[in-house]
Each structure stands twice: as structure tokens, then as C-alpha cells.
Amino acid sequence: MTTAPAPLPLIALTMGDGAGIGPEVIVPAVLHPDTLARCRPVVIGDAERLRQAARILGVDCAVVSVPTPTEAEFTPGRINVVDLGLLPADLPWGALSPAAGNAAYAYVERAAGLAVNGEVQAICTAPLNKEALHAAGHLYPGHTELLAHLTGVEEVSMMLSTPKVKVIHVTTHIGLIDAVNRIEPGLVERTVRRGHQAMVRAGVPEPVIGVCGINPHAGENGLFGYGEEEEKIVPALEVLRRDGIDARGPLPADTAFFLAARGDYDLVVAMYHDQGHGPVKVLGIEAGVNLTVGLPVIRTSVDHGTAFDIAGTGKAEAGSMIEALRQASEMATAPVN
Missing domain, CATH: 3.40.718.10 (Isopropylmalate Dehydrogenase)
Structure with a gap:
């Protein structure tokens, strides 16, 4: 039958x-x-x-x-x-x-x-x-x-998906100064976890995730900014890695998107709206899709x-x-x- x-x-x-x-x-x-x-x-x-x-x-x-x-x-x-x-x-x-x-x-x-x-x-x-x-x-x-x-x-994430690159945002529709103030290790961790779950559901069992920094060159070891990467991002990545999630960074955003476009990363985590939207719109807006994750x-x-x-x-x-x-x-x- x-x-x-x-x-x-x-x-x-x-x-x-x-x-x-x-x-x-x-x-x-x-x-x-x-x-x-x-x-x-x-x-x-x-x-x-x-x-x-x-x-x-x-x-x-x-x-x-x-x-x-x-x-x-x-x-x-x-x-x-x-x-x-x-x-x-x-x-x-x-x-x-x-x-x-x-x-x-x-x-x-x-x-x-x-x-x-x-x-x-x-x-x-x-x-x-x-x-x-x-x-x-x-x-x-x-x-x-x-x-x-x-x-x-209470909390969701925006993910943009194109044939070349996928990006999830830690913050979205707020001003840049407000975005930097809002970013903290817990929010970064939860965002990466939502992205990881979305990629697994999409058929990527062990996604490689590139996490952008906040400042140019991801702070360049303290040369740019006031230690935001060490304070706001690194602690989250340490927890995620202990849990077996392959989250790499903090990375200079320009490098992260270049490497993602050639296939090194399955997902990029952007810290704020334009950091993620700009590259996506260059790399594939015609076939781009916006997903709300969470x-x-x-x-x-x-x-x-x-x-x-x-x-x-x-x-x-x-x-x-x-x-x-x-x-x-x-x-x-x-x-x-």
C-alpha cells in the first residue's frame, strides 16, 4: 500500500x-x-x-x-x-x-x-x-x-541569505552608537546560537561561523577603539567554543566577508546593520532572502x-x-x- x-x-x-x-x-x-x-x-x-x-x-x-x-x-x-x-x-x-x-x-x-x-x-x-x-x-x-x-x-535575529554569503545580525535597526552600547557577550552568544541552529536546520550539520569585530581591523589588538572586542565578543566566543560551536573571531569585517564569499565560512555574524547589509547587497541582493530567526x-x-x-x-x-x-x-x- x-x-x-x-x-x-x-x-x-x-x-x-x-x-x-x-x-x-x-x-x-x-x-x-x-x-x-x-x-x-x-x-x-x-x-x-x-x-x-x-x-x-x-x-x-x-x-x-x-x-x-x-x-x-x-x-x-x-x-x-x-x-x-x-x-x-x-x-x-x-x-x-x-x-x-x-x-x-x-x-x-x-x-x-x-x-x-x-x-x-x-x-x-x-x-x-x-x-x-x-x-x-x-x-x-x-x-x-x-x-x-x-x-x-522578546528577542529574535535578522539573517540575510544569498547564494554566496549568509549573515546574521547582533543588532539591526538602531543607531550605530546605540548598537555599540547594546552589544554585550550574552547578546553575541545568543545570536550566534540562533544562527547555528538555523544553519543546522538548513542542512549544514557543523557550520563554520565567522564573527566580525566592531572596530576596523577588529580593534587591531587595542590600536582602534576601547577594547570592545575583548570586552563584548571574546567572552561569548569562548563559551560557544566550549559547547562545540565553531565560531571564529573576532574578525575584521572586510576579511570575514571576503573569506565567506569564497566559501571559508557558512555564516557571518555582523555586529550592526550596515556591517552586514552592505556586503550582502553587493554579493547577491537579486537572490537575497531575509529570515527572522528565533x-x-x-x-x-x-x-x-x-x-x-x-x-x-x-x-x-x-x-x-x-x-x-x-x-x-x-x-x-x-x-x-
């Missing part, structure tokens, strides 16, 4: 800021045959905005409203959407809108609820605009912090913003969204050790 294959994972795909390129990358990504072969994506968003995006792209498809993801049907040329209907019909493309910011929040809120309740196996997010989010009264720095709040988690649910996202400058023109590339859906699908079906 043959066993029926397990159903493909249901993924809640939030539409992001409706004034940005989210709708335009979602339409081709959801219809892509590779996506349909891996998962069952259901958009949490605005059906009419998706229809507008499809017309801009010249794509012939059926955008169908469904009450819940479990009631969606999956056939070629069909896009299922849980339609919250929050956007005005005449919302301009490429312009800051509190209405779009409020809708983007509502999409994520609904998706988080579905994931926590087990109605979907993962969340994939299109970009939101932080200024629009704040203009609507939702004072979160970004998706990472918003999802942590919605799922009741949530009770799986979440992936495109590694780009709302791109207001090209929104509504049909110029946006869907490659990062296709990759984000692929990684969400793989993580949703991977065994948890």
Missing part, C-alpha cells in the same frame, strides 16, 4: 506596502511553476491591488478572494488572496501613504495569527515602508521587531525595500520573492532535530 505524499506547505504571503513593488513581485512569484511545485501560497492583502499589478505587468490571471488559506484552491493562473480590503481604489503608486502603512501592518498581524494557530506553515513577507508604518501609528522599526511582538517573543513560526522575506521609484511601472524583478518562497517552503518541510 503506497502512502500519499504529504501536502505542500501552506504559506501566508503578506502583500507589504501596497504603494510599493510588493504587488508587482507577488503576482509573477505566486504564478511561477517552481513556486507551485514547492508550496501553496496564499496572499494576505488586497485583491484589487493585485489585479492592478497584474494589469501593469500584462499578466492574465485570476485573483480570487478566499475566507481562509485552507479554503484556497491551487491551479495554474490562479492567485488566492485573503482580502482585507483596506486600500483605497485610487491609491497612488510610489507615494508614502498612512493607509498603505496601516494595511501593511494588518496583513502581517493576520499572517502571524494564522501561523501561530497552525493554519499556515510559514510566513513570507513583501516589503513594508517604515515611514508609512509609523505614519499609521505602528511604531516598529521593521518586520523583525513587529513579528517578535505579535508572536510574543520566532515560533517560520518567516522569510525579500531582501529589498518598497522601491517607490519604480513602483507601478512593471520594472520590479520577482527573483528575490521566488527565492523567499522557496526557502520558506524548504524550512517548513525540513525535519526539526
